[in-house]
Amino acid sequence: MNLLGAYTPGSSSIHKLDNAVRITDFAILFAAFVVASGFVWGYILSLSVLLFVFRMAGVPIKPVAAMFWRFRVFLLTVFLMNAFFQPSERPYFSFWIVTFSLDGVLFGLRMIMSIMLLTALSSVLTATATPVEITDGLRTVLHPLSFLKIPVDEASSIISIAISFIPVLASEGESIILSARARGALPGGRKIKDRALSLIPLALPLFLSAFRRADELASAMEARGYTGEKGRKRKIRIAFGRRESLSLVFSLLILLGAIALKGVFNVHTS
Amino acid sequence: MPSISVENISFSYGRGDVISSVSFCAEGAARIALLGSNGSGKSTLIKLIDGLLPLKRGDIKVNGCSVKDGDIRRIREKIGIVFQDPDSQFVSPVLEEDTAFGPENYDLPDIAERVRKSLELTGLYEARKRMPQTLSGGEKERAQLAGILASEPEIIMLDESFTMLDEEGRKEMRTLVDTIWKDSMVITITHSADEAISADRVILLSGGRIIADGTPETVLTDYKLLEEAGIKAPLAVRLRKALEERGFKLPPLLTAEELKEAIWNYH
Numbered sequence: 077m078n079l080l081g082a083y084t085p086g087s088s089s090i091h092k093l094d095n096a097v098r099i100t101d102f103a104i105l106f107a108a109f110v111v112a113s114g115f116v117w118g119y120i121l122s123l124s125v126l127l128f129v130f131r132m133a134g135v136p137i138k139p140v141a142a143m144f145w146r147f148r149v150f151l152l153t154v155f156l157m158n159a160f161f162q163p164s165e166r167p168y169f170s171f172w173i174v175t176f177s178l179d180g181v182l183f184g185l186r187m188i189m190s191i192m193l194l195t196a197l198s199s200v201l202t203a204t205a206t207p208v209e210i211t212d213g214l215r216t217v218l219h220p221l222s223f224l225k226i227p228v229d230e231a232s233s234i235i236s237i238a239i240s241f242i243p244v245l246a247s248e249g250e251s252i253i254l255s256a257r258a259r260g261a262l263p264g265g266r267k268i269k270d271r272a273l274s275l276i277p278l279a280l281p282l283f284l285s286a287f288r289r290a291d292e293l294a295s296a297m298e299a300r301g302y303t304g305e306k307g308r309k310r311k312i313r314i315a316f317g318r319r320e321s322l323s324l325v326f327s328l329l330i331l332l333g334a335i336a337l338k339g340v341f342n343v344h345t346s
Numbered sequence: 347m348p349s350i351s352v353e354n355i356s357f358s359y360g361r362g363d364v365i366s367s368v369s370f371c372a373e374g375a376a377r378i379a380l381l382g383s384n385g386s387g388k389s390t391l392i393k394l395i396d397g398l399l400p401l402k403r404g405d406i407k408v409n410g411c412s413v414k415d416g417d418i419r420r421i422r423e424k425i426g427i428v429f430q431d432p433d434s435q436f437v438s439p440v441l442e443e444d445t446a447f448g449p450e451n452y453d454l455p456d457i458a459e460r461v462r463k464s465l466e467l468t469g470l471y472e473a474r475k476r477m478p479q480t481l482s483g484g485e486k487e488r489a490q491l492a493g494i495l496a497s498e499p500e501i502i503m504l505d506e507s508f509t510m511l512d513e514e515g516r517k518e519m520r521t522l523v524d525t526i527w528k529d530s531m532v533i534t535i536t537h538s539a540d541e542a543i544s545a546d547r548v549i550l551l552s553g554g555r556i557i558a559d560g561t562p563e564t565v566l567t568d569y570k571l572l573e574e575a576g577i578k579a580p581l582a583v584r585l586r587k588a589l590e591e592r593g594f595k596l597p598p599l600l601t602a603e604e605l606k607e608a609i610w611n612y613h
């Protein structure tokens with residue numbers, strides 16, 4: 077299955093990183109990507125880092141590109157919404173609530189760049205760590221918060237269950253679309269309005285079966301001893317070695333680089 | 347020795363009872379078939395036994411512990427359920443991690459060793475790094491067996507499991523279950539009388555009530571009871587009856603093998 081962000085077993089350095097350190101690395105890179113958005117050199121930095129991380133992880137980049145292509149209408153809509161509705165002092169033209177300006181176009185571009193870069197980055201995380209490892213890492217990283225009576229364990233479990241549910245939902249969606257096609261529902265080839273309507277019979281069963289699935293999954297998990305509050309007591313510990321320190325230094329350098337670039341090239345905008 | 351004692355329980359999801367005054371006891375390495383048509387309350391009954399649904403009326407004791415006030419995790423640890431739809435039961439995108447799920451929740455020792463053994467016994471060790479969602483139908487069923495095997499339960503409940511497999515595959519799975527759990531209690535839930543033949547006790551459920559509880563020889567040949575439960579008699583039993591109506595007198599029998607034997611020896 078070439079699902080975006082589906083776990084891909086491997087033995088890359090990223091796969092081997094300590095769970096807590098991996099989460100921290102990705103959080104730092106995430107921050108760096110956010111800082112580096114909005115100007116060309118920033119995007120060049122983010123993009124190179126992204127390609128490097130994909131290489132390191134040995135995760136194929138094609139499914140990511142394919143997914144963005146599948147969501148092209150969504151991305152285009154986000155872009156147009158921003159391009160036409162962003163208020164600006166220097167509009168090319170302005171009519172009622174519609175304002176078309178260079179600022180708008182740039183803002184729209186910035187939005188979709190951010191969406192794509194951050195989605196791609198997080199897909200490397202889920203591709204190199206199983207939900208259990210992500211939970212583990214989150215739990216360790218968030219551990220200090222539990223002294224503030226924040227239910228860290230539960231929050232981490234919920235996040236990890238949500239992540240493990242992605243492939244289930246995706247395969248469910250696939251089989252529903254197949255069965256709908258087998259019964260004559262053809263995507264495309266009809267008027268736009270009909271096409272939008274024809275999505276409803278696909279979306280509805282997906283929702284219903286997602287609920288049913290979630291319910292069944294919950295029963296099955298409970299039957300295997302999962303209780304939410306109590307289960308999965310793992311010890312909090314970090315395996316800190318050369319690989320871990322190197323990766324932290326790398327991501328911190330990228331963050332610093334992003335901040336520096338922003339200072340040099342991006343003083344007048346934003 | 348594993349034991350279950352169900353004492354006069356009733357249960358409702360809100361509108362009318364779907365389980366009414368059900369009682370039965372079982373212990374040791376029994377092979378029990380829970381037979382009933384769609385909606386007769388089979389799944390509800392096993393969920394109640396596992397404490398997955400809240401029991402208000404009556405009581406259920408597993409190994410002497412009540413599901414109402416006992417330690418529910420200790421009770422569930424002793425019970426392994428294989429549900430009908432294998433797709434909604436995997437909790438991890440890596441098989442060996444999914445297999446470790448139960449033992450981890452129960453804080454059992456030697457998890458890695460348990461996982462290895464379970465996957466070897468079910469013939470899935472080679473696939474341990476794979477994504478369970480992408481396994482074949484038969485492999486998924488075996489992955490589920492591995493998942494409950496790892497916690498070493500004493501009571502196994504199969505809720506219309508293996509129905510997605512072909513005849514050969516189903517036979518294979520049943521042999522596997524019988525060898526892995528030869529000393530455990532195995533409760534097979536089914537709506538097919540033919541599936542119930544190999545059990546040593548058949549509990550017949552209809553509209554949430556137990557209307558028969560006995561050996562396959564008595565329950566599965568009783569046309570009136572089976573009809574009341576909306577269940578077709580086993581194929582061999584129906585054939586024997588058809589032959590009898592045409593004047594052939596055959597001894598009581600259940601399986602196709604026995605029928606063949608009886609016709610062979612007919613004189």
Ligand SMILES: Nc1ncnc2c1ncn2[C@@H]1O[C@H](COP(=O)(O)OP(=O)(O)OP(=O)(O)O)[C@@H](O)[C@H]1O
Nearest residue numbers: 359364382383384385386387388389390391506537
């Ligand atoms: N979650 C629920 N909420 C409300 N009613 C339910 C629920 N689950 C089951 N029921 C109802 O309870 C009755 C018994 O259902 P149950 O699933 O126990 O039957 P079953 O014997 O397992 O049937 P099947 O062979 O179809 O699996 C049915 O009438 C069903 O509609």
Ligand SMILES: [Mg+2]
Nearest residue numbers: 388389390505
């Ligand atoms: Mg059922």
